[in-house]
Amino acid sequence: MVFPQRSADPNGVTQYFDTNPQLAPVLDAMQLFDVYTSVWFSAIYILLFISLIGCVVPRTGVHYRALITPPPAAPKLFSRMPASLSVKFTKNSTIPERAEAVLRKQGYRVIRNGKTVSAERGYVRETGNLVFHFSLIGVLIAVGIGGGLSFSGQRVLVEGETFVNNLASYDSFSPGTFFNESMLVPFSMSLDKFEVDFDLRNQTNVGTPLDFRAYTSSKLTPTSPATSGLIRVNEPLEMPGANIYLTGNGYAPHITIRDAKGNVVFAGANVFLPQSTTYTSLGVIKVPDAERQFGIISFFYPTVETLTTGALTSIYPAPIDPLLTMNVYEGDLGLDSGVPTNVYALDTSKMKQVAGGKSAVKGLRLTLGETVDLPNGLGTVTFDDIRRFASLDVSYNPGGVWVLLFALLSLAGVTTSLLVPRRRVWVRQTTEGFEVAALARGDDPILEKVVREVAEELKAKDKK
Amino acid sequence: MGIALNEGLSQISLIFIYAAMAIYTAAFLTFANHLSRLASEKKKVQGVATKIERIAIILMILGAVLHAVGVVLRGIAASRVPWANMYEFSITGSLVVVTIFLFALTIKDIRLIATFVSGFALLILGSATSIFYVEVKSLMPALQSYWLVIHVVVAILATAFFNIAAALSIAYLLKTAKWIEKSKLKLMATVKRILDLFPSIEKIERLAYRFNIIGFILWSFTLIAGAIWAERAWHRYWGWDTKEVWTFIIWTIYAGYLHANATRGWTGKRSAWLGLIGFLAVLFNFTVVNLFFKGLHVYSGLN
Numbered sequence: 001m002v003f004p005q006r007s008a009d010p011n012g013v014t015q016y017f018d019t020n021p022q023l024a025p026v027l028d029a030m031q032l033f034d035v036y037t038s039v040w041f042s043a044i045y046i047l048l049f050i051s052l053i054g055c056v057v058p059r060t061g062v063h064y065r066a067l068i069t070p071p072p073a074a075p076k077l078f079s080r081m082p083a084s085l086s087v088k089f090t091k092n093s094t095i096p097e098r099a100e101a102v103l104r105k106q107g108y109r110v111i112r113n114g115k116t117v118s119a120e121r122g123y124v125r126e127t128g129n130l131v132f133h134f135s136l137i138g139v140l141i142a143v144g145i146g147g148g149l150s151f152s153g154q155r156v157l158v159e160g161e162t163f164v165n166n167l168a169s170y171d172s173f174s175p176g177t178f179f180n181e182s183m184l185v186p187f188s189m190s191l192d193k194f195e196v197d198f199d200l201r202n203q204t205n206v207g208t209p210l211d212f213r214a215y216t217s218s219k220l221t222p223t224s225p226a227t228s229g230l231i232r233v234n235e236p237l238e239m240p241g242a243n244i245y246l247t248g249n250g251y252a253p254h255i256t257i258r259d260a261k262g263n264v265v266f267a268g269a270n271v272f273l274p275q276s277t278t279y280t281s282l283g284v285i286k287v288p289d290a291e292r293q294f295g296i297i298s299f300f301y302p303t304v305e306t307l308t309t310g311a312l313t314s315i316y317p318a319p320i321d322p323l324l325t326m327n328v329y330e331g332d333l334g335l336d337s338g339v340p341t342n343v344y345a346l347d348t349s350k351m352k353q354v355a356g357g358k359s360a361v362k363g364l365r366l367t368l369g370e371t372v373d374l375p376n377g378l379g380t381v382t383f384d385d386i387r388r389f390a391s392l393d394v395s396y397n398p399g400g401v402w403v404l405l406f407a408l409l410s411l412a413g414v415t416t417s418l419l420v421p422r423r424r425v426w427v428r429q430t431t432e433g434f435e436v437a438a439l440a441r442g443d444d445p446i447l448e449k450v451v452r453e454v455a456e457e458l459k460a461k462d463k464k
Numbered sequence: 465m466g467i468a469l470n471e472g473l474s475q476i477s478l479i480f481i482y483a484a485m486a487i488y489t490a491a492f493l494t495f496a497n498h499l500s501r502l503a504s505e506k507k508k509v510q511g512v513a514t515k516i517e518r519i520a521i522i523l524m525i526l527g528a529v530l531h532a533v534g535v536v537l538r539g540i541a542a543s544r545v546p547w548a549n550m551y552e553f554s555i556t557g558s559l560v561v562v563t564i565f566l567f568a569l570t571i572k573d574i575r576l577i578a579t580f581v582s583g584f585a586l587l588i589l590g591s592a593t594s595i596f597y598v599e600v601k602s603l604m605p606a607l608q609s610y611w612l613v614i615h616v617v618v619a620i621l622a623t624a625f626f627n628i629a630a631a632l633s634i635a636y637l638l639k640t641a642k643w644i645e646k647s648k649l650k651l652m653a654t655v656k657r658i659l660d661l662f663p664s665i666e667k668i669e670r671l672a673y674r675f676n677i678i679g680f681i682l683w684s685f686t687l688i689a690g691a692i693w694a695e696r697a698w699h700r701y702w703g704w705d706t707k708e709v710w711t712f713i714i715w716t717i718y719a720g721y722l723h724a725n726a727t728r729g730w731t732g733k734r735s736a737w738l739g740l741i742g743f744l745a746v747l748f749n750f751t752v753v754n755l756f757f758k759g760l761h762v763y764s765g766l767n
Contacts, residue, residue: 007704036704143702152699202469204599212605233605234697245699393699400701407688414684418677418722442726443673 003032049140056133063126070111071120074426074437081426081437083447085455089433095458099427099434102457108425115429122423125442128416135410139403146399148178158252158269158389162190165242165394185241189218192228194249194388198318207278207317214246214390231392241396248391250274251281251300253324257290259379265290269387272300273344279317284346286333294330294354294378295346301325319368324383326364327356328375354378423447425454434458473541474600478593480534481555485589487527492582494520499579503657521569524582528562531589535559542600547616548607550754554592558585561624568628573663573671580631611693619686623746625679626718630743632672633736639665640733669732673725676739680718687715706757710749717742 004012013033017024031038078084089095099117103110108119153170155163163169165187197210214231218239231237237244250272257266265287272283285296303316304323312325331351334341341347354375356363361375366383373380421444428435436458438451498520501513535556539546546552565581568574603612638644639659644652662668690711695701702708721738724730730738 005704005706199602202471202602204471205469205602208602209605210602211608234609234611236696236699243699247699395699397700400695403701404688404692407691411681411684411688415681418681443670443677445670445674 003027003035005035006033007036045140049137052133052137052140056130056137059126059133060130063123063130066126067123071109071118071424073113074116074118074428078426078428078435078437081439083439083451084435084437085451086430086435087433087455087459089459092429092433095427095429095434098458099454102454103425103427117427119425119427120423121425122420122441125417125420125422128413128418128420130413132410132413132417135406135413138406139410142399142402142406144399145178146397146403148176149183149399150176150395150397151179151183152393152395154247155392155394156271156389157191157392158271159191159194159387160269162188163392164188165239170394183241185220185239187218187220187239187242188222189216189229189237189239189244190226191215191390192217194390196249196318196388198316200316200318207315209317212246212249214249214392216244231390242394243396245393245395246390247393250389250391251279251302251319252387252389253283253298253300253383254385254387255285255324256382256384257285257287257374257379258382259290260377262379265379269385269389270298271344271389272298276314277317278302278314280314282344284344286335286343286346288333288335290378292330292378293333293335294328294374295333295348295351296326296328296381297346298324298326319386322368322386324364324366325356326366326381328354328361328364328378330354330376330378418443421446423450425450427454427458468543469600469602470541470543471600473537477534477537477541478597480530480537481589481593484527484531484534485586485593487523487530488582488586488589491520491523491527492579492586494523495579495582499576499658499661500654502661503654505657517575520578520582521566524562524578525566527582527585528559528566531555531559531562531585538600542602544603545613545616547620548603548612549596549598549601550750551592551596551598553616553620553750554588554596557620557623558588558592560620561585561588561627564624565628573667574628576662577628577631577635580634581628584627584631606697609693609697611689611696615686615689615693618682618689622679622682622686623750625675625682626743626746629672629675629679630740632668632675633739633743635659635662636665636668636672636736637733637740639668665732669736672736672739676718676721676742680715680722683711683715683718687711706753707749710745710753714742714745714749717745 004016006013016027016033027033031040035041075081078086096112096115096117099119100110100112103117103119106121108121109123110117110119151173153173155169155171157163165184167173167181167184191214193215195211195213195215199205199208199210212233216229216231216237217226218229218237219226220240229237231244231246233246236246251274252269252271254269255266256264259265266285266289270283270285272281274281279300279302281300281302283298283300285298287294287296299312301312301314301323302318303314303320305313305315307313312323329346329348329351331348334347334350353359355361359375364372364374364381366372366381368383368386371380371382422441423444424439424441426435426437434455436451436455438447438454440447494516498513498516501516535546538552538555542548542552547556561581562585565574565578569578638655639662644655644659647653663671690708691701694703694705694708698705717738721735721742724738725735
């Protein structure tokens with residue numbers, strides 16, 4: 001069973017609530033829609049953390065003792081070892097000394113005891129293993145502390161607008177547990193221009209976005225000189241204590257509304273949310289300052305096309321043949337009660353539709369620069385200009401660098417512990433020659449080869 | 465402004481992929497024929513086997529060359545790396561599997577899984593061309609990063625190593641299966657003879673372990689590289705995106721596999737099953753997660 005997660009698929013969760021109204025609250029109480037921030041998930045995380053420490057600390061002690069203990073004495077029967085070789089060889093009187101020299105040269109730790117030599121190598125295998133586990137603990141700590149100190153805020157900026165980095169400027173903001181507002185560096189940033197390249201050249205690819213560019217200018221203090229910058233997807237703007245990312249974009253048609261007397265009652269660029277890849281966009285305009293309050297639900301088509309059904313659609317995301325359509329509602333906008341409302345939605349429950357839909361007046365249609373009359377003597381509306389907006393994400397996580405550092409360290413550790421073989425080699429002088437044996441601790445692909453080579457080298461050295 | 469996509473070239477690329485599939489089919493049948501001959505009780509039939517194996521290997525190399533041309537042409541047609549959607553990932557990934565396998569052929573013991581590998585490559589290419597195929601498209605801005613090269617190449621390599629290890633684990637499990645051992649069916653007797661030709665179970669197990677080790681190291685790197693990229697592109701290094709979660713689950717399964725081998729002394733069948741579960745998760749991550757789960761890694765290019 002798979003449940004949609006709020007973090008990856010918020011609409012899926014809403015839908016789940018709609019289709020399973022009884023089950024969903026129960027699942028929600030078990031935090032199954034927010035698994036990764038749930039209490040039980042944190043519990044697993046902490047248990048993992050404790051068991052890691054419980055595993056690594058004693059092992060460090062064991063490894064330390066192994067490091068100061070000389071290689072173990074040779075076994076009685078070499079033939080019992082996984083790899084061994086018995087060599088007949090007459091000139092064997094100096095075998096122990098030579099074996100010591102040969103093995104030492106190959107990086108073994110060697111102990112000579114009479115006629116036998118014990119050697120061990122690959123201690124770094126266990127060292128790597130411990131580094132790996134300690135680094136995982138490091139990753140967990142860095143994730144925890146970094147997450148606590150981090151923040152992430154969202155802000156939509158229309159071309160020409162400026163944003164100042166303080167809590168009040170954000171449309172939404174999610175701080176970590178240890179965050180406080182004094183951590184925000186009060187720089188300001190303006191969106192000077194936003195550019196998009198859409199493919200108009202390759203047939204199968206028409207309308208596909210190729211590049212998004214947000215040109216910015218920023219100031220560290222109100223009096224300091226402005227620095228220009230560029231934000232692209234994959235290329236955030238780095239400001240002190242914050243990185244600014246480009247996460248979305250769309251159109252913000254600039255509209256002016258005048259009442260019947262010609263006084264301006266509304267003027268501004270309204271953010272329209274894109275509804276499709278061809279940027280058919282939906283926006284809401286609320287006009288509370290008019291004599292009689294009214295609101296507009298508007299669609300923007302960058303390159304308009306009429307379907308055979310009569311419905312409108314946009315066939316290309318750039319404004320080649322732009323059109324605005326408007327449905328007008330008269331009545332209480334619900335703004336006077338002081339309760340915050342969604343700027344992207346119009347609550348029409350206390351309003352009456354006066355243009356478009358089933359009302360007597362047809363929906364309004366405006367091309368760029370056009371002015372048309374509003375119904376019921378509400379005045380006129382002008383489509384002045386097309387601007388673009390950028391959705392920006394401002395976030396900061398001081399733990400990121402540490403997570404990366406520990407992750408790389410753990411990768412180095414685990415690679416060492418998996419690829420460096422740890423083995424013991426013994427050589428013993430016998431009456432007819434000598435014996436070599438080896439024992440791998442863990443996986444060792446070349447154990448037999450090692451034994452053969454040691455034996456050959458011992459023989460070869462003697463010939464000289 | 466922008467890049468030029470070459471529609472015609474991508475069609476030619478597709479023809480090469482189809483041709484590679486045809487040759488792989490021949491290689492697969494020849495390898496299978498070779499195995500069945502080796503398993504024969506008649507000496508005479510066995511004698512021809514080495515020659516047939518050589519033919520099969522040559523076929524596979526030829527297939528790989530056509531396959532490589534197809535992949536390169538696809539890259540040229542799209543004027544970028546050929547692994548930006550599921551179709552391209554499949555054709556490039558299977559080419560890597562085949563290439564690693566062909567290089568590993570110098571280790572003689574691995575030859576007997578040739579039937580598996582050629583069959584698998586065929587299966588992947590088959591599903592790529594029939595289910596995952598999309599026309600050449602330009603890269604969406606989120607993918608325009610050099611991390612696409614690093615992150616994805618390493619992921620492909622890791623998958624290829626896991627893949628070969630999984631083939632070895634299957635061989636191990638078949639070889640140790642009691643139901644095959646005990647069966648009185650004639651077909652099973654042949655299967656048994658074929659399995660007898662494989663290297664010893666110890667050797668298979670060790671080989672699978674080593675391929676998994678390399679796979680695991682590469683997979684860890686994929687995870688880290690992905691997190692670095694995510695920090696650049698999605699303003700956080702880790703966000704529990706569906707694909708991130710599954711990549712982590714796979715990492716955990718293989719970590720468990722290595723841990724069980726190293727400290728719990730879990731070897732043999734249990735270890736082989738664990739490795740296989742890991743690879744099933746890899747396949748699941750690539751297919752079901754890509755196609756049916758919602759999240760940020762929506763790059764299949766399919767609707």
